[in-house]
Amino acid sequence: xxxxxxxxxxxxxxxxxxxxxxxxxxxxxxxxxxxxxxxxxxxxxxxxxxxxxxxxxxxxxxxxxxxxxxxxxxxxxxxxxxxxxxxxxxxxxxxxxxxxxxxxxxxxxxxxxxxxxxxxxx
Numbered sequence: 001x002x003x004x005x006x007x008x009x010x011x012x013x014x015x016x017x018x019x020x021x022x023x024x025x026x027x028x029x030x031x032x033x034x035x036x037x038x039x040x041x042x043x044x045x046x047x048x049x050x051x052x053x054x055x056x057x058x059x060x061x062x063x064x065x066x067x068x069x070x071x072x073x074x075x076x077x078x079x080x081x082x083x084x085x086x087x088x089x090x091x092x093x094x095x096x097x098x099x100x101x102x103x104x105x106x107x108x109x110x111x112x113x114x115x116x117x118x119x120x121x122x
Contacts, residue, residue, distance in 0.1 A: 004037040004109040008047055008116035037109065039094060050094055055087045059096065059107055067104040
């Protein structure tokens with residue numbers, strides 16, 4: 001099962017340290033870490049600019065129907081082909097959507113987990 005995690009982190013140094021620690025542990029033990037693609041956004045605004053409600057709907061729908069042409073995807077969503085194409089390009093730029101060898105679009109993850117905290121400003 002391919003998994004992805006979406007997170008909002010503004011502490012890039014801590015994020016890098018965690019990634020290096022996981023890599024070092026995998027190297028030390030010889031056991032690879034769980035293959036999880038991680039999409040890290042620096043703020044909620046950045047997350048919502050990339051994954052808007054329409055794009056979230058597109059991701060969910062594409063997971064349900066599997067590989068699809070953009071035209072068929074637009075038709076099944078009841079949306080304009082041009083707008084769906086723009087959304088697919090934006091999501092593909094982040095690696096959330098990919099193209100198959102036959103040119104169809106697909107979400108390559110079985111599970112996408114969103115993980116972030118909302119904290120009061122001190």
